[in-house]
Structures are given as structure tokens and as C-alpha cells.
């Protein structure tokens with residue numbers, strides 16, 4: 001009996017490092033290290049972590065950070081960390097370790113793009129913190145110091161010379177930072193489904209991009225009262241339509257799980273199993289357009305036990 005060989009490219013890369021726990025946001029902050037601790041514990045005890053490839057990765061270069069961020073922003077985060085930490089906005093905390101941890105998070109996303117584009121794997125999941133999708137070029141915002149997914153997308157277009165990348169953001173909050181970075185850039189399509197009206201206030205349906213980016217942003221603001229079924233159907237339909245327009249060579253996910261109905265911050269409308277559906281929707285468009293290449297990066301999700309359950313569901317889909 002012959003068995004088909006399992007090649008590395010069928011593996012899922014899993015990025016996790018205990019150093020991510022060192023970004024200390026203080027007592028009572030929802031974006032706390034327990035989130036990742038619970039995820040790691042669950043993935044280990046269920047055995048699913050053992051099914052993934054666990055790459056080691058290098059620290060990010062300043063040049064890569066500055067593909068998205070202004071040097072002054074990077075310097076401000078570094079200086080605040082060096083001076084013992086503090087707040088960059090009412091929600092966003094820096095501790096002495098945060099500059100290194102935030103760079104480690106951004107570099108995980110970049111390494112995943114490097115390896116997936118080198119055909120080492122088809123899919124990757126970066127379990128990182130702090131999250132990134134609210135971070136703007138010039139400042140931190142909403143728990144986010146550096147915009148991990150925007151930097152990874154820039155690496156794909158600026159260094160790997162891809163013409164078209166698609167970012168799918170299903171965090172309950174609009175990914176305003178990511179949208180902002182690529183608003184005038186037709187190479188990176190941004191698709192976001194989010195609760196509306198809600199923090200941070202951006203993400204209206206008529207925000208569609210400008211200049212060369214016209215039409216390369218698509219927002220699905222979802223008001224309360226919409227049913228799960230309607231949301232999921234709209235998500236699938238709009239994503240397929242948008243992906244057909246972008247024709248991405250690589251798909252990135254801003255995987256926020258605060259869109260679960262029991263999330264303490266999001267309290268939106270999704271059930272855990274719905275993240276399997278969303279994952280499959282993204283895999284489907286990636287299979288059609290991008291040879292199945294998907295890099296997923298953790299964003300929000302603030303009930304640690306529930307978050308771990310949702311991440312496991314998502315990872316099982318990627319595997």
C-alpha cells in the first residue's frame with residue numbers, strides 16, 4: 001500500500017512565544033497576557049499544537065517597521081518603554097518589555113509571509129500580542145502599538161513584489177489603522193466586517209478607498225438586530241465578490257474573536273462554530289485566487305477561555 005507523502009507545504013505554521021506574555025498592561029486591562037496563556041494551554045492539551053510546524057524567527061528590522069510606521073512613532077514607543085512605560089492613549093499601555101514584544105509580534109507576521117511565499121507552508125497562524133489593526137502610521141491606538149498585519153502586507157508587496165494582497169478583518173472593531181495605511185494603495189485590498197456603530201467609529205460602507213486605492217477597501221458595517229445567518233451569508237457573498245475584484249496572490253486575516261456574542265468588549269453576534277465558517281470562507285477565496293496561501297494574525301478577543309476555544313476552531317480550519 002502506498003501512502004501519499006505529506007509535504008511541508010501542507011503544514012500550518014504556528015507562531016507563539018512565551019515572551020508575548022511579557023507585555024504587561026496592568027491589572028484589569030482586557031488585553032492581558034492571560035489571553036495568550038489560555039490559548040497556548042488549550043492548543044497544547046488538545047494536541048493540535050503538535051500538528052503544526054513551530055518556526056523560530058528573527059527580530060524585525062527597523063526598515064520593515066518603517067514600511068508602515070513613521071520613525072518618530074517607533075522612537076516614541078521605544079523611549080516610553082525605556083523610561084519605564086506609560087500610556088500612549090487612554091487604552092494603550094507600554095511597559096519596559098513592550099517595545100521588544102511588539103517588534104516580536106510584527107516580525108512573526110512578516111516571517112509567516114516570508115515562509116508562506118517561499119512555499120514552506122500554505123497556511124500560518126500568528127498568536128501574538130499586542131494586537132495591531134488600530135495602529136496608525138504615526139501613532140498607537142486601541143491596545144495596538146505596531147500594525148502587525150499592515151507591516152506583513154507591505155513586506156509582501158514591497159519586498160516580495162506581489163501585485164495584489166487581500167486583508168480580511170473579522171474583528172468586531174473596524175481595522176482603522178490597516179484601512180488607513182492602504183487607503184490609496186490598489187495593491188492591498190482591505191475587507192472588514194464589524195459591529196456598527198462602534199469603536200473606533202470608522203468603517204462606513206462608503207469608505208471605499210481613494211486614488212489608486214479606489215474600490216480596494218470594502219466595509220461591511222453590521223448594525224445590531226442583524227441575525228447570525230444574515231451576517232454569515234453577507235460575509236461570504238461580499239468576500240467572494242471582493243476577492244474576485246482584487247484577485248489576491250496572498251490572503252491575510254486580522255483574526256479578532258471579540259465578535260463572539262459572549263465577548264465582554266464586543267458582545268456581537270457570532271457563536272464559536274461561526275469562526276469555522278469564516279475560516280472556510282477565507283480558505284475558499286484563497287484556494288480560488290491565491291493557491292491557498294493564508295496568513296492569519298491574532299487581533300482581539302477578551303474572554304480568555306472563550307478566545308482559546310475560538311482560536312482552536314480557527315486553527316482546526318486552517319489545518
Ligand SMILES: [Zn+2]
Pocket residue numbers: 171172173256258299300301
Ligand atoms: Zn477588536
